[in-house]
Amino acid sequence: KAGVTQTPRYLIKTRGQQVTLSCSPISGxxxxxxxxxxxxxxxxFLFEYFSETQRNKGNFPGRFSGRQFSNSRSEMNVSTLxxxxxxxxLCASSLGVLxxxxxxxxxTRLTVL
Amino acid sequence: xxxxxxxPEALRLQEGESSSLNCSxxxxxxxxxxxxxxxxxxxxxxxxxxxxxxxxxxxxxxxxTLTKKESFLHITAPKPEDSATYLCAVTDxxxxxxxxxxxxxxxxxx
Numbered sequence: 001k002a003g004v005t006q007t008p009r010y011l012i013k014t015r016g017q018q019v020t021l022s023c024s025p026i027s028g029x030x031x032x033x034x035x036x037x038x039x040x041x042x043x044x045f046l047f048e049y050f051s052e053t054q055r056n057k058g059n060f061p062g063r064f065s066g067r068q069f070s071n072s073r074s075e076m077n078v079s080t081l082x083x084x085x086x087x088x089x090l091c092a093s094s095l096g097v098l099x100x101x102x103x104x105x106x107x108t109r110l111t112v113l
Numbered sequence: 114x115x116x117x118x119x120x121p122e123a124l125r126l127q128e129g130e131s132s133s134l135n136c137s138x139x140x141x142x143x144x145x146x147x148x149x150x151x152x153x154x155x156x157x158x159x160x161x162x163x164x165x166x167x168x169x170x171x172x173x174x175x176x177x178t179l180t181k182k183e184s185f186l187h188i189t190a191p192k193p194e195d196s197a198t199y200l201c202a203v204t205d206x207x208x209x210x211x212x213x214x215x216x217x218x219x220x221x222x223x
Contacts, residue, residue, distance in 0.1 A: 043213040104156030
């Protein structure tokens, strides 16, 4: 079966712009989580959605937001980009609630200039 | 607050040279410990979930074990294709989000 897909795979933006990243989970998976990965901090949890509701949110500023649609697809948005937002953004899906076996997508590499 | 520390940060092995990676954790009531493999430019790939001390799981050349304070990922007779970053993560009984360690970067030289 098809895995988790993320679009776009690469993005280059400038400071102050905003960006929207998209994630399509594995068919049948209702939980989607987002993570930020940087060399210095490693993988850090952003938020988790289940059945269109945000269940958990990590320690990130309000510039980071997300949503989930009725078909379980999810988007995350970052407004007023800063240089420090440059990272690999990973989406993971699972059948049920957080901490079940999670399957990751390939990520979106965001570069902020 | 849950914490995960992985060691060593990097490990270089000759092909066939067995070794172990360590993941020590601090969590109030472990619900699950997860091992992932990540290749450069890709998302993490799920390997194992361990739930209770004494549990062991195997997959090809990899075996994961769990105690009350740490987990080991044993790699037996590794091959160059085992080269990757291995990540450990935990979640607690409050169903909090996964907390990841910073990973061990493994290089296996032919």
